[in-house]
Structure formats: structure tokens, C-alpha cells
Amino acid sequence: DIQMTQSPSTLSASVGDRVTITCRASQSISSWLAWYQQKPGKAPKLLIYKASSLESGVPSRFSGSGSGTEFTLTISSLQPDDFATYYCQQYNSLWTFGQGTKVEIK
């Protein structure tokens, strides 16, 4: 089974900050990686697929990069609506999620 490890688990930031979240896979997953945003009491929302492709309707301040085993999600200028928990997900072999990164207000 492929394991996904995110860091950090919690991130404190201010509006306007550039934020980066890292996701590592236990084996190569090529570019088969997605990022989701989840707010309390809501279902996850797909932000990025294939490591760097922006889902339709997602603001351009979100970007993804990486391949193989190392991936990053970057928010270029954090907005009030972006305080949430973010999950990476591999879909190279079935599906596995990272443990999540909570982005909280500093």
C-alpha cells in the first residue's frame, strides 16, 4: 500500500502570506496526486489534480508542483476563505489520503 505523509500538521499564517504544504509518497506515484480543501462540517473540495492542474473554478492563487514522491501545494496570498484543512491524495494505486494540514489564523 502507498502511504502519504503531509507536513506540517498545523500551519499558522496571516492573510496575505505565502503558504506551502508538502506531501510525500512512500513510493513513486508519477504525477497522480490531488489536493483537497475541507472546511468544518463540509465535504472535501477538489483543488488540484495530476499534481499541478487546477480544477475548474479554483482561484489561481492555488498551485501544485512535484512528481515521483515529493509534492507541494502553494497558496500564493492567503485569503480569509482559505483557512481550512488540506489533504493530498494519491490515485496511482487505488486511493490514499495524507493525514491533513490545518491552516489556521496566526
Place this chain on the structure above:
Amino acid sequence: EVQLVESGGGLIQPGGSLRLSCVASGFTVSSNYMSWVRQAPGKGLEWVSVVYSGGSTYYADSVKGRFTISRDNSKNTLYLQMNSLRAEDTAVYYCARDNYGNNPFDFWGQGTLVTVSS
């Protein structure tokens, strides 16, 4: 408009059974890969099971042999039959669509809470 609506959650004693339903609208369940994903209270997301458009099914090791995924094409509905429930199965259960096969989940339901407790 694509919509997924789960139901069937509730309080159940350990060892009991429960069947979750997910009614889809705006697309055809049988033409997509459909998954169940769960989230224990205060915890992260865990993929549980998938049924492929061709009918193949797969399960996470944590539920293999206890849960069964199925669909009713005439009702455009996805199911999850959960048997031999344990306290650690307590979670919000979401159904989710993979539109293209072996891809991320582009649409999710609102979730249904299953609580396993005596």
C-alpha cells in the same frame, strides 16, 4: 446539476449491521467509478471502497470481509452494506465520484454519520 445524497447513518451497537445509500442525480452511477470515503470524528479522510464502472470492487484492508459495496442502476444509487461493525468504524461516510476512472473525486455527497456504540 450533479448531486450525491447519502442516507442510512445512525447509532448502532458493536457487531451490528447498517446499510448506507447514496442517491445520485445529474449523472449515471454505473458509468463512473464510485467510492465511499470515511472520516472519524476529528480525524483525516480514509478511502473505504470503490465499485468500478465495469463492476469490479475493491476495499481498504480495514473493512475487507465486513463491508460490501454495490449499486442499483435502476435507482442510480450506490450502497455500502456494513456488517460486524466496530467502534473504530464510527465516522462520517461520504460517497464520491471519480468521473474518469482511477482519478480524484470531483463530486462528494454531504456525508452521513455512523456511530457504533453500546
